[in-house]
Amino acid sequence: MELEKDQLDVQLGTETNTKNIYIEVTADGPYLLHGQTRMVQQFILANPNGISIAYKDGATFKAENETYLCRCGLSKNKPYCDNSHLKAKQNGVDLTETATFNPEFATAEIIEGPVVSLSDDEKLCAYARFCDNGRRIWNEVQESDQESVELSVGMAHHCPSGRLIVWDGGTPIEDKDIEPTIGLIEDMPNNCSGPIALWGGIPVKSSNGKYYEVRNRQTLCRCGQSTNKPFCDGTHASMKFQDGLDKAPDQNGKTF
Numbered sequence: 001m002e003l004e005k006d007q008l009d010v011q012l013g014t015e016t017n018t019k020n021i022y023i024e025v026t027a028d029g030p031y032l033l034h035g036q037t038r039m040v041q042q043f044i045l046a047n048p049n050g051i052s053i054a055y056k057d058g059a060t061f062k063a064e065n066e067t068y069l070c071r072c073g074l075s076k077n078k079p080y081c082d083n084s085h086l087k088a089k090q091n092g093v094d095l096t097e098t099a100t101f102n103p104e105f106a107t108a109e110i111i112e113g114p115v116v117s118l119s120d121d122e123k124l125c126a127y128a129r130f131c132d133n134g135r136r137i138w139n140e141v142q143e144s145d146q147e148s149v150e151l152s153v154g155m156a157h158h159c160p161s162g163r164l165i166v167w168d169g170g171t172p173i174e175d176k177d178i179e180p181t182i183g184l185i186e187d188m189p190n191n192c193s194g195p196i197a198l199w200g201g202i203p204v205k206s207s208n209g210k211y212y213e214v215r216n217r218q219t220l221c222r223c224g225q226s227t228n229k230p231f232c233d234g235t236h237a238s239m240k241f242q243d244g245l246d247k248a249p250d251q252n253g254k255t256f
């Protein structure tokens with residue numbers, strides 16, 4: 001089915017991808033990818049103090065039109081669906097969508113600074129930890145020097161869930177040059193696998209036919225245990241979700 005652009009609510013600062021790529025959440029089933037895009041493992045790398053500093057690409061996976069992606073965490077063929085969701089309930093996985101359709105900025109907390117400000121929607125947190133590298137983004141946005149401003153923007157741009165957005169006046173400072181990408185997050189410092197990251201304005205359609213707000217950065221649960229489905233709420237970190245894929249980042253891969 002074609003992307004129904006007239007039904008999209010697009011967040012300020014986001015541009016919907018131009019390739020008609022979108023994800024459909026199926027009822028009690030997998031994610032269905034529409035359109036063709038790049039799907040790649042994205043390893044969170046840390047410095048010696050365990051602080052998240054960069055992403056590095058790993059293996060790439062085929063992501064063509066009508067590709068079914070596991071969202072129950074049970075598939076033996078991740079990132080793809082192998083119909084294990086048919087036994088999700090008996091394995092303690094409830095795939096019911098619980099997220100709100102409200103725009104993020106309706107409820108996000110705002111932290112004002114002298115040069116930039118920050119919006120923070122904590123319920124979207126995917127626990128990637130780029131926001132606290134020893135200099136916390138909530139403090140940095142309250143400084144006026146250029147270094148703090150650039151650090152704040154960089155931290156927000158690495159936040160895969162879009163929980164954190166830095167603003168210049170009434171305009172979100174978003175990276176508009178992101179190629180639409182499906183990232184399979186691998187959290188190396190925390191020794192677990194993470195969510196599916198959607199970079200670059202990829203719409204998500206609920207199983208009830210309604211679209212969630214289109215955002216530049218979003219994370220979809222793939223462990224099956226989020227309480228804010230289809231979005232990740234960081235639970236994968238406490239349950240040490242493992243996707244079973246090779247955990248070797250491509251040494252020739254570029255830092256994201």
Ligand code: FES
Pocket residue numbers: 126194195196220221222223224225226231232233234235236237
């Ligand atoms: S992948 Fe993050 S809560 Fe499921």
